[in-house]
Amino acid sequence: MHLLKALLHKAVKTNPVFGLMLGLCPTLAVTTSVKNALYMAMAASAVLLCSNILISLLRRFIPKEVRIACYIVVIAGFVTMVEIVMKGAAPAQVNRDLGIFIPLIVVNCIILGRAEAFASRNGLWASIGDAIGIGLGFAGALTLIGLVREVVGSGTLWGYTLCPGYVPAALAIMAPGAFIVIGLLFGLFNAIGNRRQARGTTAAQPVTVTTSADMPKKTGDARPRTTPDRPGA
Amino acid sequence: MDIGYVELAIGTILISNLVLARFLGLCPFIGVTRRTSDAVGMGFAVMFVMTLASFVTSLLYKFVLTAPADGGFNLLVALGVVREMPAGGYVLVLKTISYILVIAVLVQFVEMVLRKSVPVLYKALGIYLPLITTNCAVMGVALLGTSDWKYPDHPLSVAQTTWMGFCGGVGFTLAMILMSGIRERLATSRVPKALQNVPIAFISTGLMALAFLGFGKMFGIAL
Numbered sequence: 223m224h225l226l227k228a229l230l231h232k233a234v235k236t237n238p239v240f241g242l243m244l245g246l247c248p249t250l251a252v253t254t255s256v257k258n259a260l261y262m263a264m265a266a267s268a269v270l271l272c273s274n275i276l277i278s279l280l281r282r283f284i285p286k287e288v289r290i291a292c293y294i295v296v297i298a299g300f301v302t303m304v305e306i307v308m309k310g311a312a313p314a315q316v317n318r319d320l321g322i323f324i325p326l327i328v329v330n331c332i333i334l335g336r337a338e339a340f341a342s343r344n345g346l347w348a349s350i351g352d353a354i355g356i357g358l359g360f361a362g363a364l365t366l367i368g369l370v371r372e373v374v375g376s377g378t379l380w381g382y383t384l385c386p387g388y389v390p391a392a393l394a395i396m397a398p399g400a401f402i403v404i405g406l407l408f409g410l411f412n413a414i415g416n417r418r419q420a421r422g423t424t425a426a427q428p429v430t431v432t433t434s435a436d437m438p439k440k441t442g443d444a445r446p447r448t449t450p451d452r453p454g455a
Numbered sequence: 456m457d458i459g460y461v462e463l464a465i466g467t468i469l470i471s472n473l474v475l476a477r478f479l480g481l482c483p484f485i486g487v488t489r490r491t492s493d494a495v496g497m498g499f500a501v502m503f504v505m506t507l508a509s510f511v512t513s514l515l516y517k518f519v520l521t522a523p524a525d526g527g528f529n530l531l532v533a534l535g536v537v538r539e540m541p542a543g544g545y546v547l548v549l550k551t552i553s554y555i556l557v558i559a560v561l562v563q564f565v566e567m568v569l570r571k572s573v574p575v576l577y578k579a580l581g582i583y584l585p586l587i588t589t590n591c592a593v594m595g596v597a598l599l600g601t602s603d604w605k606y607p608d609h610p611l612s613v614a615q616t617t618w619m620g621f622c623g624g625v626g627f628t629l630a631m632i633l634m635s636g637i638r639e640r641l642a643t644s645r646v647p648k649a650l651q652n653v654p655i656a657f658i659s660t661g662l663m664a665l666a667f668l669g670f671g672k673m674f675g676i677a678l
Contacts, residue, residue, distance in 0.1 A: 243653070246485065247591050251478035294559060298552035306547060322598045325551045329591045331482060397476045398664035405650075405657030413649035 225351070232355025238332045239363035240411050245332040248323045249364060250400040256380055258319045259368030260361065261312055265304050265324055267357030270333050271350065272300040277341040278349035284342070293337040294328070301328045332360060370403050371395055457609055458676075460618055466676045467622035473592050474630040475664040477599075480592030484634060485656055487583075489642075494635035495628070500583040501590060502624025504565060508558050508593050509600055509620025513613045515553060516601035520544050546602050554597050562588045596623040633663060 238244045245266070252262040273296050277284070284292045305324050308317060317324075327333065336356055341349040369379070375394030377384055393399040458466075473479045480501070487497045519530045522540035531537045531545075566584045569577040587593060599605075600616040611619065637659050646655050 243485070244482075246481040247478050250481065291559065294555055295552065298555050302548055302551050305551065309547070322595055322603045325554075325598055326479075326591050326595060328551050328555050329589045329594050331589060334589060393665075396668070397478070398661040398668065400478065401657050401661030401664055405654045405661060408654035408657060409647075409650040412651075412654060416649060 229351065229355045229358065232352065233359035233362060236356070237359040237363055238356055239360060240408065241359075242332075242335075244335055245330045245360065247326065248330065249367065250404060251323050252320055253364055253368040253371055253400065254319065254395045255372040255376070255378075256365060256368040258316055259364040261308070261316050262320055262323065263357070263361035263364045265308060265320075266327050266330060266332070266360060267353070268304050269297060269300045269327050270336060270357050270360075271353040272303075273297045273333055273337055274341040274349040274353040275346065276300075277337045278344060278346050281342045289342065290334075290338070293334055293342075297333055297337070298328045301325060332356065367400075367404060367407065370407070371399060374403075375399060458606070458611070458615070460615070462674075462676045463615060463619050464622045464625075465670075465674050467619055468626040468629065469667065469670040470674060470676060472626045472630055472664075472667055473595065473623050474627060475660070475667045477595065479595040480590055480627055483586060483590060484631060484660075485653060487586075488631055488635040488638050488656075491632065491635040491639060494631040496579055497583045497586075498624070498628030498631040500580040501587060501592065501627050502621065503580070504558075504562060504584070504587050505593050505596055505624040505627070506617060506621040507561055507565065508597050509623075510613065510617040511557050511561060512554050512597040513601055513611070513616035515557060516546070516550075517613060520546050520549055520553070520602075550598075550602055554594060558593055558597070559588050592623065592627055596620050630663075634660065637663070 236242060239246070239249050248262055248266065253259045273293070276296050277293060280292075280296075301324070304327070308320070308324055312320075336352060340352045344352070371394045372378060373384065374391055375396075376392075377388040377390040391399075394403060467473075471477055474481065474484050483497050483501070488494045518528060521544035522529050522532070529540055532540060562584055566577075569580065569584075596619065600611055600619045604611055634656070638656060641655055641659065650658070
């Protein structure tokens with residue numbers, strides 16, 4: 223029970239998409255349907271789990287100076303494996319829809335971010351737990367967005383028609399719809415957070431979306447925070 | 456269909472804009488567009504790296520990862536690393552890892568060269584360079600121009616891929632500048648509390664993407 227609670231806490235409170243604002247590109251690109259979203263989440267979570275395990279095991283052997291390069295090589299290896307598995311196991315339509323976003327898992331900030339922030343500092347079991355929690359959070363966020371977009375945009379769920387008379391608003395599955403849907407969902411979560419804060423339930427700190435926007439990546443974030451002016455300007 | 460340079464430019468900048476139609480490079484798009492000066496700096500840095508990365512990955516794809524149909528030059532065969540290329544080359548197994556390494560090395564290299572030889576440019580772009588390694592737009596353009604090119608029967612030449620990379624950078628910069636203009640206005644306007652900052656930025660992006668959809672029907676070049 224305690225373990226389950228910790229996992230849920232990780233998946234909800236530090237949700238990679240809605241909490242930390244990481245991995246936004248696949249989140250928007252592949253959520254045209256629930257099926258695509260789930261396949262993408264599975265692929266990314268598999269890479270995350272494998273890379274977390276390996277990096278956690280190797281954390282004492284990786285020299286500090288070249289750690290990012292090492293992480294990238296490890297992640298790229300696992301991404302290639304996942305890509306090959308997807309080519310064979312996933313339906314052709316899903317492979318077509320996900321397209322370049324499977325190889326692009328390699329530059330997904332969630333995975334590099336967890337490697338740098340968690341797996342390189344924690345033991346094997348904690349890293350596995352972290353990967354499962356974050357993976358669940360990612361899958362949940364993707365499924366939620368995919369659900370909204372598929373139901374509104376094509377009137378179906380997992381390919382089955384929901385309500386025969388409904389005329390789908392195709393905008394939701396097109397590019398602009400993705401931005402609008404995720405913007406409204408962000409707003410919804412902010413509103414829930416604000417409400418909780420106002421009611422004074424100190425059960426949990428609401429997800430602070432606005433502050434993490436400054437930090438698109440965990441690594442190599444070299445933006446000068448202290449100097450207000452751009453150097454050389 | 457053979458594609459010309461003008462079509463490639465219109466298709467990459469306006470119709471299939473990297474940010475607004477392909478969802479690439481969203482992290483800097485949301486993170487670095489608070490001020491126009493930041494957006495311009497990031498945009499130009501990405502343009503620079505993207506052009507170089509497209510050029511290098513295109514060479515890599517043509518001469519290392521795949522074998523030309525008529526038994527043309529392949530580096531791995533020429534060096535004697537492999538006896539002969541398998542059908543389809545080493546694209547599936549080596550593409551991801553070789554591209555990301557090339558981009559990472561390239562970014563480091565550009566940073567060093569700029570610091571030594573063009574300090575003015577380094578001062579303007581330097582702080583954005585480390586962020587670019589994990590910018591999925593750079594890797595995305597490299598993939599779209601080579602292994603995931605839409606018309607596999609008519610592959611792009613090295614020059615065309617480089618041009619596509621440059622145009623991708625122009626499209627990214629265009630989206631960044633437009634977005635930073637909108638966000639500077641939004642900062643002083645009254646937005647509902649729950650929608651402030653990031654949510655309203657996404658909704659504005661959606662409306663901008665809606666406008667860009669119109670270009671597709673105007674020129675009819677789908678990339």
